[in-house]
Amino acid sequence: MNDISRSRSRQSRVVSATSSRSRRDTGSPVVVLLDLLLVVGVGVLAAWPFGDAYAGQRWLVAVVGGLLLGALVALAGHALRLGPWSMALLLALGYLVIGPGLAVPDLATSGIGPNATAIRALLHGVVEAWRDSLTAPVPLGRSGALLVVPLVSAMVAGVLAAVLLWRSRWPAAAGLALAALFVTAAAFGDVNTHHAIVRGLALGVALVVWFRLRALRHVQARWVRRALMTSVVVAIAGGVALAAAPAMTSHAERRVLRDYVEPPFNPQDYPSPLSKYRKYVNSDAAKAKPMFSVEGLGKGALVRLATMDYYDGIVWNVAGGPDAASDSGTFRRLRADARAHRGSQKVSVTVLDPDYHDPWVPTVGQTDTIEIAGQPSAAEGGLVYNRETGTMASTTMVRPETTFVMHSQITPQPSREAITGSDADHSVGLPAPKLVPDELVARVKEWQGNDEFTGGAEGAWLLFLADAFKNKGFFSDGDGNVPAGHGFSRLQLLTKTGTQPIGDDEQYAAAMALAAQAMRNLPARVVIGFRTPADSTAAAVTVAGRDMAAWVEVKLADQGWVAFDPTPPDKQILQRPKEDPNDDPQPQVLQPPQTPGEPKEAGANLQQGDGKKSKFDLWGLVGSIAAVALTVGKVALLTSPLWGILLIKLIRRRRRRRATDLTTRLSGAWKEVADRARDLGVKLPYSNTRQENGALLDSRLAGGGSVALASRADAHVFGPDEPDEAEVSAYWADVRTAVKRMRRSQPLWRRPLAWFSPASIPWSQVRRRALGRLRAVASMPSHVAGRLFRRRKKS
Secondary structure, three states, rough: HHHHHHHEEEHHHHHHHHHHHHHHHOOOHHHHHHHHHHHHHHHHHHHHHHHHOOOOOHHHHHHHHHHHHHHHHHHHHHHHHOOHHHHHHHHHHHHHHHHHHHHOOOOEOOOEEEEEHHHHHHHHHHHHHHHHHHHHOOOOOOOOOOOOHHHHHHHHHHHHHHHHHHHOOOOOHHHHHHHHHHHHHHHHHOOOOOOHHHHHHHHHHHHHHHHHHHOOOOOOOOHHHHHHHHHHHHHHHHHHHHHHHHHHOOOOOOOOHHOOOOOOOHHHOOOOOHHHHHHHHHOHHHHHHHHEEEEEOOOOEEEEEEEEEEEEEOOEOOOOOOOOOOOOOOOOOOOOOHHHHOEEEEEEEEEEEOOOOHHHHHEEEEEEEEEEOOHHHHHHHHEEEEOOEEEEEEEEOOOOOEEEEEEEEOOOOHHHHHHHHHHHHHOOOOOOOOOOOOHHHHHHHHHHHHHOOOOOOHHHHHHHHHHHHHHOOOEOHHHHOOOOOOHHHHHHHHOOOOOOEEEHHHHHHHHHHHHHHHHHHOOEEEEEEEEEOOOOOOEEEEEEHHHEEEEEEEOOOOOOOEEEEEOOOOOOOOOOOOOOOOOOOOOOOOOOOOOOOOOOOOOOOOOOOOOOOOOOHHHHHHHHHHHHHHHHHHHHHHHHHHHHHHHHHHHHHHHOOOOOHHHHHHHHHHHHHHHHHOOOOOOOOOOOOHHHHHHHHHOOOOOOOOHHHHHHHHHHHOOOOOOOHHHHHHHHHHHHHHHHHHOOOOOOOHHHHHHOOOOOHHHHHHHHHHHHHHHHHOOOOHHHHHEEEHHOOOO
């Protein structure tokens, strides 16, 4: 008994000394210096996602300076006992003194010292830099006040972490400030990042080990081993999470705040670019009207405006918007990375047409970088790019007299021999067209039979199809009442049996791409743009309306996207026979009444939107339900450590409350008190008696009345009489009241943590019981084994 009393007295002295120090003392100068270095070091680790959006290392200098400034202000406030307003004023003064050298070095005196211009930029930057850093193209530089974002974020996180570390009752709450810095840096970072999970795990390990070491710095025994064990446990958990991350996370793209500053560009908000082809060639004036000026390309080069890969029966358009499954409708900002210039070709395009107000920006090949001349820098933020299709657009609409200077990777067109022996790359997934005219399929099959096409690689079939349209069709851009458009009925008319195909780039490109998708399931798409004049020898050529073009692109294996031109030459015009005039008037004859003919086919006169009608998709609904169930399962699995602990506690409390023996039920009530105390952080030795643990509880958790509860439990357990049902119920009610008082004596932040604390769960006992039941089940007959898991009925 004396040993137990001495142990309890020593434990209470250690706990009291530790809590007193943690509330009122920052520790020795060595501990303060170590805390200061760790605030800066862990803060830099938390702010590392800023590096994804900023070029160079100036952002790192701003972060380190901000963390040091915040921590030193907190240390001065602790030493001088300053209040929050005084510390805020000191922090603002430090921001204006050292901020110019950290955030706006180009405006500071000698790159370091403050001046009126630099201070004005800092004051404006506190308000405007957050917006500017999200609208400017990445990587961000040191121009303007963009470095104010990492500086202020680090400064605020540093002062909060240091204040919580040195002046609060909960030093571990400093980790929340650094975690908030990590979230801020990730939110203001870029979608292109590396090792994001590793960064998060490293930050978590650093915080846990740091605060574990700090909590054990006054304990004289085995603190090194405890810190090492903590590191090992966290490292194992981090390794398991890192290994399971690819399987547990979806392949959705990373999103940051800059993706939500303005609504993402949705190409379906605009008319189909192919449907506007006829306006460029509908008159001689339109054909001669200058559209663009191009410099840096050779003769006959193709320049892209827009790419369309889905036919809905009305128009060709992109497969979907920002949230669609296909990537062709997802546009992102293009990183203005100067390092991408290597191996690329410089091309400049100037918009000459004063009536051009479309969002589509002319591009060539795969664009690496692009610059805008003659517009403010804010306009650069409106450029978005789709790497899958090579299409670029401007969310602010393209303005006349704008010059785009781009560096692009241009792949030369492969030879006919290389195309003939190539098959399509079927890894590209495109949605099937909604409606396909039977006349188109029949006409292509007729051409195959007439020309005795024997087959071969898919590239050979594409060359045959393009040549068939080009050789067997005729060109017309509106002369002779040839209708425009490329809807279902127009493509029916183009390929109707017994007539000659007649049309322009719009119809022929639409028909060939539709035939390739419908008949061979090929990854085909339609591109609208223009072709540089073949007769120009100047360095900068002018493109007019007559140079507008539409063509088909199909992705071939080992060749990439290859262009096919199915349009007949503009001089290949159908010559219509002239009708002989009839000079002799014929007598008027009464015409018989018209009889109703056969009704037209359903697809003959489709209206806008008819191609989008669809029936109820049962399998789609089943797939959606399965996806929701899978997501719920992932969340349940990831949160299983939390709800698993709650479930175990609930089962244990229910068994104690419903025990058949009344003495066991009453004894279980006291065990409930001891378990809840352990969850609240009170260590109760299992070797102590109930009254010893009750005295320890009353000394640590005031108001619980634990000694009285322990005495009543001993009286009933060791007394001569069995307690009755009323006494047991009353004892459980008193236990519930005592547990509530114990919880109320703790800080608010500590109460919810107790719910998920595993301290009260005897893991060794749970493991032994589970293994014992498994052995019993394995050794007993099947009809008897189930009884082990059945609840005994009250006899």
